[in-house]
Amino acid sequence: MNALSLEQVFKQYGDKTAVNGISFDVAPGEIYGLLGANGAGKTTTMRMVLGLIYPDSGRILYNGKAYSKEQLHGLGYLPEERGLYPKVKVSDQILYLAQLRGMSRKDADQNLKRWLDRFGVPEYYNKRVEELSKGNQQKIQFIAAVIHSPRIVIMDEAFSGLDPVNVELLKSTVKELRDAGSSILFSTHRMEHVEELCRNITILHKSNPVLQGNLKAIKQQFPRERIILGTDGEVNGLETLGGVLSVNRHEYGYELMIADEAAGRPILEKAMTQTEVRRFEIMEPTLNEIFIKTVGEKHE
Numbered sequence: 001m002n003a004l005s006l007e008q009v010f011k012q013y014g015d016k017t018a019v020n021g022i023s024f025d026v027a028p029g030e031i032y033g034l035l036g037a038n039g040a041g042k043t044t045t046m047r048m049v050l051g052l053i054y055p056d057s058g059r060i061l062y063n064g065k066a067y068s069k070e071q072l073h074g075l076g077y078l079p080e081e082r083g084l085y086p087k088v089k090v091s092d093q094i095l096y097l098a099q100l101r102g103m104s105r106k107d108a109d110q111n112l113k114r115w116l117d118r119f120g121v122p123e124y125y126n127k128r129v130e131e132l133s134k135g136n137q138q139k140i141q142f143i144a145a146v147i148h149s150p151r152i153v154i155m156d157e158a159f160s161g162l163d164p165v166n167v168e169l170l171k172s173t174v175k176e177l178r179d180a181g182s183s184i185l186f187s188t189h190r191m192e193h194v195e196e197l198c199r200n201i202t203i204l205h206k207s208n209p210v211l212q213g214n215l216k217a218i219k220q221q222f223p224r225e226r227i228i229l230g231t232d233g234e235v236n237g238l239e240t241l242g243g244v245l246s247v248n249r250h251e252y253g254y255e256l257m258i259a260d261e262a263a264g265r266p267i268l269e270k271a272m273t274q275t276e277v278r279r280f281e282i283m284e285p286t287l288n289e290i291f292i293k294t295v296g297e298k299h300e
């Protein structure tokens with residue numbers, strides 16, 4: 001059974017439609033990507049899943065059941081806007097939140113210490129939030145979202161403000177949660193994180209779901225239009241070949257845009273007659289390219 005199912009969920013603010021009929025399922029042990037440009041409806045969708053606001057129509061099911069107070073204990077939320085109290089000690093704050101989610105203080109304390117150790121910062125237990133750097137506050141906010149071992153975790157820009165080492169640390173933690181059976185609804189503008197983590201995705205555009213499904217299958221639907229050609233030396237005349245749309249010289253060789261995959265072979269043959277070819281690859285489109293094509297605008 002799916003851990004989370006949205007069925008034709010619709011939400012309007014006044015006469016503005018924020019989410020226009022979104023449906024998707026998240027299996028246990030799956031990270032699901034929710035993507036979209038600013039204002040597309042991601043946060044509204046996540047807030048409905050959390051029960052903070054109600055859909056105008058449609059249904060949200062948790063393990064096949066409708067929302068109830070008990071479900072709240074099985075949900076974890078890492079909001080985009082951080083919500084910790086700066087003056088309050090990390091331990092007081094996290095233990096309070098964990099108890100709200102149904103944990104005993106003793107169990108919560110054990111879990112908190114384990115998480116702080118996992119993140120290599122046991123000394124934060126007694127610190128006030130304001131004493132920590134922004135990135136380290138983010139780690140504490142992450143702990144607040146998962147301390148009660150929720151079955152469904154909703155993460156809005158989980159890795160923003162983190163340095164590369166901490167991004168890797170939190171990424172591996174998200175994978176561990178997945179492998180332990182949690183379902184994660186993951187929203188970000190960082191497409192490379194989605195490529196690494198998510199099995200299935202929905203792209204929202206102006207409140208409408210415009211592209212949805214298995215990420216690998218989606219990639220196969222889009223044409224391969226870019227060739228990476230790694231060479232030792234110059235290759236002349238590439239731009240004259242049929243189906244070649246553009247040629248860019250790089251340190252490693254050439255990057256070519258092509259009309260279709262059939263243009264590939266003559267490029268390779270021409271290169272081989274002139275120099276040593278180190279690499280030749282007709283590239284799968286990146287999710288970033290697919291996103292821009294689908295949404296039709298730059299995003300940040």
Ligand SMILES: Nc1ncnc2c1ncn2[C@@H]1O[C@H](COP(=O)(O)OP(=O)(O)OP(=O)(O)O)[C@@H](O)[C@H]1O
Pocket residue numbers: 013016017018036037038039040041042043044045
């Ligand atoms: N409380 C509200 N009252 C009125 N309109 C709202 C409210 N919350 C969101 N909206 C509108 O609903 C639409 C979707 O907003 P939402 O915050 O869900 O987008 P988002 O995809 O999360 O964007 P971002 O990437 O910028 O966080 C926007 O047009 C927004 O202005």
